[in-house]
Amino acid sequence: MEHTNLSDEHINSFIDNQLDSNEKISVLNVISQDEKLREKICEIYAHKEMLKHAYENVIENVNTDYKVKRQGVNSIRAMAAALILFFGGTSGWLVHNWKDLPIGNGTTPELAGIQHIEGNSETRKVIVQIANSDPMHLNAVLDETEGLLDGYKRINRPIQVEVIANNRGLDLLRTDVTTYSKRIASMQEKYPNLNFLVCGQTLAKLRNSGTNVQLLPHTLIAKSATDQIHKRIQQGWGYVRI
């Protein structure tokens, strides 16, 4: 695809305005004498415009076809471990000594890592995000949360937990979709320090697309998952994504 003495890289650099004025002039001189090159450049410009056009109206939308390869429960745990982010600026969120915490049956080390310093009775606060509707993930978020709450309850330490659902994770808290309504109701009754929230943006998108979304009782609506997570992080909460 070489034209005259210009490489494809050089032609692209001209099209993308990456050349200085002298280089541009020399390219223009070549172009003026090469009709095929002119056609080629026009075609690339056209493709550039087509690309812009193809994505200019992309707007955030909830896609019901979201599928990601799953590799079993171990990968969920590995992913959760990889995604645990600790914030708050206090040493109370350090990961060490998690084995000392009498955790509940369902609790994996990922959430058990969120624990206290010996003798510190300050309320621990954690926000847990679920963003997809894979049953393994939905189970994991409830198991982990319950295990954590149970562990703190048994050692009589205060903890506050928020579970926030966005994207397909909203299915967890939709009356018409979830298979966990009884379990969630039971958790809400057992743990007054637990709140379930949904992302207001996801909810609005679903409703705007004509979906009749009904939420489980006592589900709160955050402005958006991102805002809620950011707000909590700023307030010193720990953040876990499952």
Added chain:
Amino acid sequence: MKILTLFGITGRLQTQVDQMRPKLYRLAYSWCHNSALADDLVQETLIKALKNESQLRDPALMKSWLFSILANCLRDHFRKSREMDDIDELEDFLYASETTPEDELSQAQIILRVRSAVAKLPVGQRQVLTLVDLEELSYIEVAEVLGVPIGTVMSRLCRARIAMKSLLRELEPIKTIQINKLRSVK
């Protein structure tokens, strides 16, 4: 809460960051062609940006800084999804389904053609092409965003444009060929 307060940056840049979310989403979508995944990547990007806000020393570089985080989030996503050696060679047909998410919305045929063609490019080429053509970044900025040498940016761009040309031709609707019926002649 305004996203800006996350970054702890001054009010002058508030509009700039607020404007970035749609751009991030558009770019993420052009890379993965999956609305939910794109949304997820954008959220992850914003959260990582918050965590690492101190890394942004010059607010003027916020755009490419956020793009760079987005590119890392996509890379992480692929690493979790499957093992891979070279993102440039990866053709993730996993997300490049034959019917794009927007099919059902009856978008113009040309949009579908271009998106399908972009989706068929290897991820590395797709990223370079969209950063240059869609976000109008310079080659140097693209190299910084993706953490690759500028020569790699230029070669990926060349390959992407050559591939696009061919893919767009392949994806052109088949025109009905008018065949004149021959009359039998006695």
